[in-house]
Amino acid sequence: MESRKVPVVVFIGQPNSGKSTLFNSLAGPKAETSNFPGTSIKHTHSRVKIGGRLLDVVDLPGTYSLCPSDPAERVALTHLFSERPDLVINVVDASVLGRSLELSLELIELAYPLVIALNMVDVAERKGIQVNPASLGEALGVPVVPTIARHGRGVKELLDEAFAVLDRGQKLRPPLWAGDVEDKISEMEGTLGADFPAVSNRRFTAVKLIETGGMGCGEFLGEINPALKEALLRIRKELEDRRNIPAYEVIAAERHHLAMKLSEESSRVLHGKQTTWDIKVDAVMMHPVAGYLIMALVFIAFFLIIFKVGGPLESLLLGPFLRFKTVLAARLGNGLLFYLAEGLLQGIGGGVAIVLPYFVPLLFLMSALEDLGYLARAGFLLDTFLHRIGLHGKSISPFILGFGCNVPAVMATRILESERDRILTSLLIPFIPCSARTTIILALVAAYLGPFWALGFYGVNILLVAFLGWVISLFLKEPSPGLILEIPSLKWPSLRNVLQKTWIQLFAFVKFAWPLLIAGSIILSLLSYFGANRVINDILAPLVVNGLGLPRALGVTLIFGFLRKELSLIMMLQALGVDYRNLLSVVTREQIVVFTVFVSFFIPCLSTFAILWKEIGRKWALVSAGLSVTVAVVLSWLVRLVL
Amino acid sequence: MTLLEAPVNTPLRIKDLLGGEGVRRRLLPLGFHRDDLIRVDSRALFRGPVLVWNLTSCTKVALGRGVAQKIIVETNHGEP
Numbered sequence: 193m194e195s196r197k198v199p200v201v202v203f204i205g206q207p208n209s210g211k212s213t214l215f216n217s218l219a220g221p222k223a224e225t226s227n228f229p230g231t232s233i234k235h236t237h238s239r240v241k242i243g244g245r246l247l248d249v250v251d252l253p254g255t256y257s258l259c260p261s262d263p264a265e266r267v268a269l270t271h272l273f274s275e276r277p278d279l280v281i282n283v284v285d286a287s288v289l290g291r292s293l294e295l296s297l298e299l300i301e302l303a304y305p306l307v308i309a310l311n312m313v314d315v316a317e318r319k320g321i322q323v324n325p326a327s328l329g330e331a332l333g334v335p336v337v338p339t340i341a342r343h344g345r346g347v348k349e350l351l352d353e354a355f356a357v358l359d360r361g362q363k364l365r366p367p368l369w370a371g372d373v374e375d376k377i378s379e380m381e382g383t384l385g386a387d388f389p390a391v392s393n394r395r396f397t398a399v400k401l402i403e404t405g406g407m408g409c410g411e412f413l414g415e416i417n418p419a420l421k422e423a424l425l426r427i428r429k430e431l432e433d434r435r436n437i438p439a440y441e442v443i444a445a446e447r448h449h450l451a452m453k454l455s456e457e458s459s460r461v462l463h464g465k466q467t468t469w470d471i472k473v474d475a476v477m478m479h480p481v482a483g484y485l486i487m488a489l490v491f492i493a494f495f496l497i498i499f500k501v502g503g504p505l506e507s508l509l510l511g512p513f514l515r516f517k518t519v520l521a522a523r524l525g526n527g528l529l530f531y532l533a534e535g536l537l538q539g540i541g542g543g544v545a546i547v548l549p550y551f552v553p554l555l556f557l558m559s560a561l562e563d564l565g566y567l568a569r570a571g572f573l574l575d576t577f578l579h580r581i582g583l584h585g586k587s588i589s590p591f592i593l594g595f596g597c598n599v600p601a602v603m604a605t606r607i608l609e610s611e612r613d614r615i616l617t618s619l620l621i622p623f624i625p626c627s628a629r630t631t632i633i634l635a636l637v638a639a640y641l642g643p644f645w646a647l648g649f650y651g652v653n654i655l656l657v658a659f660l661g662w663v664i665s666l667f668l669k670e671p672s673p674g675l676i677l678e679i680p681s682l683k684w685p686s687l688r689n690v691l692q693k694t695w696i697q698l699f700a701f702v703k704f705a706w707p708l709l710i711a712g713s714i715i716l717s718l719l720s721y722f723g724a725n726r727v728i729n730d731i732l733a734p735l736v737v738n739g740l741g742l743p744r745a746l747g748v749t750l751i752f753g754f755l756r757k758e759l760s761l762i763m764m765l766q767a768l769g770v771d772y773r774n775l776l777s778v779v780t781r782e783q784i785v786v787f788t789v790f791v792s793f794f795i796p797c798l799s800t801f802a803i804l805w806k807e808i809g810r811k812w813a814l815v816s817a818g819l820s821v822t823v824a825v826v827l828s829w830l831v832r833l834v835l
Numbered sequence: 836m837t838l839l840e841a842p843v844n845t846p847l848r849i850k851d852l853l854g855g856e857g858v859r860r861r862l863l864p865l866g867f868h869r870d871d872l873i874r875v876d877s878r879a880l881f882r883g884p885v886l887v888w889n890l891t892s893c894t895k896v897a898l899g900r901g902v903a904q905k906i907i908v909e910t911n912h913g914e915p
Contacts, residue, residue, distance in 0.1 A: 206864075256864035291866045291892035319893065437869075438856070444863045452891065480880045572897040576883030584899050585884060609861070675884050675899030676861050 198239065199358055200248045202272060204299070205283030206292055207254030208680040210311040213689060214283055214341035215251040218242060218351070243351050250277070258298045259403060259440075273391050276304070279358055281350070283309045286316035286323050286338070287681060290455035294447045297367060300332060301396045305362040307354050308336045309346070315681055318470075320462045328458035333365055342686045366395055369446040376402065376431050383423040402428055403440045470682040477566075477682075483573050490566070495650065498553045499634055499643055505549035506635070513541035514771055528721060535717025535766075539710035542762035543702075550631045552698060558596050559693040563685035567592055568677060575675050581658050582665025584675040587617045591657075594624035596697065598800040601626075602807050612670045618808045619664055619816050622796035623657050623823070625650065628757040629792045635761055636784050640776060649788070660823070712752050712759050716766055719748065725767070739825065740786050741832050743768065743779060753791050754798055760791045782835040786828050794824035838885060838898070838906040843875045846890060847908040854905035862906075866892030872911060 205211035219240045239248050252271055272280075282299050284292040299306055310325050329336035335353045339346030368374055380398035384390065390397040405428050428439040435442045476482050517537055524530035561567060567589055575585030586608055594601035601621045605614040625633060638646035719725040725748040729736070732747030745767045753760035764787070765771065768778050779787075795817055796804060805813040841847050849871050852859045867873070872890040879886075884899045898906075 259860065259864075288866075288892060288894050291864075291894055294864060321893075438859075440856070440860065441863065445868060448863075448866075448868050478877055478886060480877060484880070568897075572884055572886060573879060575897065575899060576879055576881045579883075579899070585897060609857075674858070674901035675897055676858075676865065676902055677897045678865060679886070679895040679897055681895075 198246050198248045199278035200250065200276075201279045201281060201354065201358075202250045202252060202277040203281050203283060204252050204272065204295075205254060205311075206256050206285065206295055207678065209254065209283045209285040209292060210341045211254060211283040212251055214281075214309055214311060214339060214347070214350075215249070216689075216692060217341055217344045217347050219249045219251075243355065245355065255295070257295055258302065258400070272302075276392075279305045279307065279354055281307050281309055281354060283311050283341075286310050286313045287319050287321065289316070289321070289323055289459060290452045293451035293454055294444075296332065296334075297447050297451055300334065300364050301366045301399060302392050303364045303366065303396065304392060305357050306334050306364065307350065307357055308332070308334050309341075309350050310336050310338045311341050313338045314340050314343075315683070316459075317462065318468055319681075321459050322462050323459045328454065331454050331458060332367075334362075342683070342689060367450055369450065372434060373431070373442060373446055376427050380424065380427050383420055383427075385417075385420070388417075388420075399443060402431065403443045405439060474569075474682055477569055478572065478679075483569075487570055487573055490561070492647070494557055494561075495647065496643065497557060498550055498630070499638055499646070501553045502550035502634060503639070506545060509545035509549065510541070510772060513537060513545055517541075517771075531717045531721040532714060535714035536710060538717070538762060538766050539706075539713030542713065542758070543706045543710070550634050551627045552694065554627050554630065555596060555694045555697050556690060558592070559690040559697075560685045561592075563683065563690055563693075565680045565682045568679050571675075571677055572679060577658070578661075581620075581661030582668065583613060583616060583661065586675055586677050587613065590617050590621060591624055594621045594626060595630070596627055598622055598624065598626045598796065599803045602800065602803045605807065610670070612668050615808050615812055616661065616664055616668055618804060619812065619819065620657050620661050622800055622804070622816055622820055623653070623660060623793065625653055625792060626757070628797070631758050632761045632788055632791060635772075636775075636788050640784050641781055645785075649785075653792070656823070656827070660819070713762060713766065716748065716752065716763055720767075735825075740790060740828055742783055742787055745769075746787065750791070750794065754795055757791060757797050782832070785835060786832050789831050790824050790828040792824075793820055793827060795820050836908060838873075838875065838887070838903040838908055839900060841875050841908050842910070843877065845874065846911045847873050847875070848911040849873060849906060850909055851907040852905060853907060854902075858902060858905055862902075865889075865896055866894050867896075867906065873908065 203211050203215045219238055219242070239246065241247075242249075250271065255269065258269060258272075280299055280302075282296050284296060286292075296306075296308060308329070310323060310328070313323065316323060323338075325336040325338045335357065337346055337350040337353050339350055341347070369377075377395065377398050380402055381394050384394055384398060388394075388397070391400070401424055405424065431439050431442050437445070477486055517534065520533050520537065521530065524533060570592070571585035571588035574588050578584055578587055587605075589607065590601045590604040593604050598621050601624065602618050605617045605621075608614045608617060633646050633649055637649050716725070719728075725745075728751065729744050729747035732750065733744050736742050736747045736750070737744050746764060749760045749763035749767050752763045765775070768775070770778055775784075795801070801813060801817060804816050838847070849867060849869055851869065852862060852867065866889045868891075871892070874888045874890060876886040876888045876895070878884075882900060884897050885903045887896050887898055887903075888894075889896065
């Protein structure tokens, strides 16, 4: 098409259509994918060279329609309307073709150049449906390419088709609806003045105006063009009177019927209802009683595996670092150079040997559970409990993401429709033990008091989240809009996909955290060389020594806990001047628990605080920080009393 | 009857969607249209959500009790 600029290619699809997976296999591992509706909330924009051509590819958050109902969908649409892409690739889940085509029909109305990737044809066939891409393509007037994104199948053909459309352009004809509806659309189109700022084309704009009426895109209308607003209201009223349902439902029903018709005409039923493995497994997983037992087992296994893998790996990796430190001490003596080298070594060693052994298995298992589709199921099972704390099942996705890292978890609250739910969930997320805190819990509580203490810690932690949710929801009276959550079909996780996702998250973590870890470690070494940490410890002594009953030297480590939680652990060893294996020679088991409790809760780490500020505003970020400090002081004091 | 009172594992036809525009706008694109066939697969314990299988669009959706109360259905005997 145009050779002077890089073509913009936008990926759009309904949640769970495999859009991000397809995007990854085309553009490399840039977008995070998962089997939970609406998890790719931050859209990824990347310039890539595919098939020898430079493209600007954008992966939009999943959206069910072009009328947004939550902020994540709003991101998708604002982007689509403002970007005017050169090509739209619509990823369609072949196993729920009828419903997915409703979005495709809207995209055809929008009339940007379009190619449809008919994804998950394997899942559809397992369900007994075979879709004929050629006849579907002919009916829609759009190229349709069958793909199985998880196995990278059909990707090359999709690219060929995409390039062909980019090169030769495309003329789309919007599908026609029932005569009475078409009449009203034409009438609306006629009322739009020549200078009306139409999105893409006049018909699409007319349809959207009728659909949205007083909401969303239509809001501004009354102010800029009262006559048009009046005509719009009249046309909507006439349509509503004729069909006896609201105007937006008239349009939705037209699309729905057309999509169902197209889906029936282009698919063939292979076999009658068959009970496939996923249906059998699902029936057990979602069983009102067995479901909860399985969920408990899944989560216990989840943490035991992490501990069983992480523990030995940690001691294996830690050995060489300790030996190297002894060598350094012998060579460099006790001067500034030694302190610098020691700080550097502690930082690197902490990152490699203490954090990674637990963090990597956690990310891996999380990705596998997400890919399997288990998170949405956990959301269904836990909805009733989340109701008790004023939330609903959709919050489970941000919460479970929070066990990995609080930052993406706070961002994921955008999938929640109401602001109240977003604030409440965001306030609770900092109390979810993220992987950094899990590392501390495992490395201190599990290692020195046993794995069941660590599980107990987790249990108390979750009760605390529930209690806080209940308390906060007393102040946020507005009711929650309730759960509407699609349960995706179970998919056997693909190793490639899971590894890819683990790698993306790990890379982001290493890039962000390691410089902080190493710099923090060196600074602490220097502070102790110049004796400045004593001043900080003196200032914090009333809290650390009198309040919590901990060694005075630990005061300074709390400062670093604000940067990243696991820094506190590494700094703890540094500050106490012992290596990990000899920790019990300077602190008691009780002190370890108190320290872990305090460090876990006392403040959201710097990056969580920053994201809270950005997502729910300064006021709530400060509320969150205040809440954390209060909870940490009260709880660790209580723990000290009890133990 | 509302979806909350409907029998489990029985084909149901959607008669009406109550509630505000917000809820209906969220239900429509998920395949809850008037005259669609749905089936309640299971109900979670302790007054939990209902799991609904949409026979028309072949999708599974979890609906909270508040939302399920807004969907009016009738049993659809004789249809699969």
